[in-house]
Amino acid sequence: MTGINSNIVEHEIKIYPDVKPVQEYLHPDHPNKAVSIKSEVEIFLRVGFIYLVPLIDWVSNIVPVMKKDGKIRVCVNYWDVNHACPKQNHPTPFID
Numbered sequence: 001m002t003g004i005n006s007n008i009v010e011h012e013i014k015i016y017p018d019v020k021p022v023q024e025y026l027h028p029d030h031p032n033k034a035v036s037i038k039s040e041v042e043i044f045l046r047v048g049f050i051y052l053v054p055l056i057d058w059v060s061n062i063v064p065v066m067k068k069d070g071k072i073r074v075c076v077n078y079w080d081v082n083h084a085c086p087k088q089n090h091p092t093p094f095i096d
Contacts, residue, residue, distance in 0.1 A: 015081075029062075037072060037074055061077050
């Protein structure tokens with residue numbers, strides 16, 4: 001995210017050395033959902049939560065999930081990335 005000095009904290013994802021990067025094919029979304037997805041992504045871009053990366057090795061698709069109130073939650077399919085990363089001995093605790 002913007003505004004965080006990399007001298008304070010920097011995140012790194014460890015990946016098995018023999019794994020090739022995966023670029024998923026774009027899955028078309030239903031036209032009714034496409035408008036909501038675009039607006040959610042534009043909000044994320046505007047506030048600086050996500051940003052465009054011109055050259056990337058890994059590409060994951062956006063997965064729209066309908067909420068109970070009719071809005072769309074925008075999720076990302078990290079299935080291929082998760083399988084390329086070593087398992088942690090101390091997984092993140094479940095926080096509810």
